[in-house]
Amino acid sequence: MGKILASSIIVCALIAGAAMYYLQVYAFYDEVAADGRTDVQLTSLVTGLPEPVLYDDFRAIDATSSPIRYRACFTTTMSHAMLTETFVPYDKAEPLVAPGWFDCFDAKAVGAALEEGRARAFLGTENIQYGIDRIVAIDEDGRGWVWHQINRCGAIVFDGQRAPDDCPAPPDAAY
Numbered sequence: 001m002g003k004i005l006a007s008s009i010i011v012c013a014l015i016a017g018a019a020m021y022y023l024q025v026y027a028f029y030d031e032v033a034a035d036g037r038t039d040v041q042l043t044s045l046v047t048g049l050p051e052p053v054l055y056d057d058f059r060a061i062d063a064t065s066s067p068i069r070y071r072a073c074f075t076t077t078m079s080h081a082m083l084t085e086t087f088v089p090y091d092k093a094e095p096l097v098a099p100g101w102f103d104c105f106d107a108k109a110v111g112a113a114l115e116e117g118r119a120r121a122f123l124g125t126e127n128i129q130y131g132i133d134r135i136v137a138i139d140e141d142g143r144g145w146v147w148h149q150i151n152r153c154g155a156i157v158f159d160g161q162r163a164p165d166d167c168p169a170p171p172d173a174a175y
Helices: 002-027 080-086 107-116 152-158
Strands: 041-043 050-052 057-060 072-075 120-130 130-141 143-150
Touching: 002 080, 041 130, 080 120, 107 120, 107 130, 120 143
Parallel strands: none
Antiparallel strands: 041 050, 041 120, 057 072, 072 143, 120 130, 130 143
């Protein structure tokens, strides 16, 4: 009787583990269809507003289960010199890991390129959702990546604290 009970518990644990893995890595993600206009935007130094940039080969995934699950890859012909003179840099870019099956986005490689200076990070859209910024990194060879990252105000509010005076007011939803 004990062997049957132990075997049942192990089988249930394996099934639950496999289900959780599938749900985390595959189930909630959807491919994002490119619209050809707003897929890749950077915030202008002059206007402070996001502006579309030239891009090709756009691929993206997103999930409604979390505002930071967005990942995208693209290519561009825009040079680092032109980008840095035109768009707002983002100093604290930390690429977030994408599911392994989304093979164009390797967070470790993007992070290394940023640290080595081969890639530059820019503010795509500030507060694309409250407390979440869209970050765009572009390598000197024209490869680019996009992800969502919690900003300073979001980190404070999501931690249950009151928003600092220099942050926008959080939405009515309880954070």
